[in-house]
Amino acid sequence: MRSSEDNVARHPRDKAARRGRPAKLTARAYAPNTRAAYRAGWKRLESASLTLDTLDDAGLAMALTALDARGLAPATVALAASAAAKLADEAGRPSPKGPLTAKALKVIRRRSQGRGRGQAAPVTWRDADSSAVLAASGNGVGGLRDAAIIAVMSDGLLRVSECAALRAGDVSAEADGSGRLAMRRSTAGQEGDGAVLFLGRPTMERIAAWQSAARIDPAAESAEPLFRRVRKGGHVQPQGLSPLSVHHIVKARAKAAGAAGRVSGHSLRVGSAVSMVRRGATVSEACQAGRWKSGRMVNRYAAGEIAGRGAVARLRYES
8 A cells, every 4th residue: 555655756746745735644543533633633733834844853843833822731742742743654754752852741731820711610510410401401302312411410410522422321210219230341431341320209200201203213223222313393313422422512512501611511410410419429429430540530529518518617617
């Protein structure tokens, strides 16, 4: 198979070559999202005046410094550096990442501590309930789906990728009306980890309402997506939702219900952690519910609530 470098050499009039861009990612091993991330990273470097001719250690370090000066998050800058290395490799060129690039990234990380885009705003249990009620009110089958998504993600502290991967057979009902959610994927995206999550009765009712409206038979379609695309007119499609679609649904529904701050698909997970600690859960209990291996993220998400239960609050102001 011809390399990207061969293609550029055989097509000197190629538009990308004239612009000084490395060849496009061609390896089939790259997932679509990975290729898209690399393309976005290279586009940012182009905006910082990096070209194929200046794609070396010094040029990359200068471009990364320019991106940092524009206020981009350290992780975004680091991804741009990785994109440059990957695209250089595809073009048959040596990696531009060297000691100057490494030093620039180190300085950027140190100087940009805590800047980034900021933590996703929490959508607490109360906010999630409001968002679900509003979504289900007068929005047809799509609204019922969105209400069920919000309820499931809030109860289960799900990531958008975990929600998108759910199948109809992953949910089971208990005699008291509550439910259990069998997680087939762990934090690392591996299958069969055996995690079982609790779903409250209101959440089970929202799932049932969505399945009834969508004519989903969990028994007959246990291996099919739980949450599916809905076209205009309420036509339910067999295809499942992508993680990006779940992200947009959560963001739109939470914003419509009045959620403030930078709401994202991660906001329900953050909000549930905050709500648990606010109601008296220990960090260990929150970690178990959210499948975190350590308390670092819980301490970050619920820092204010944890401080309010600390020694100063208890011993100085509650005694």
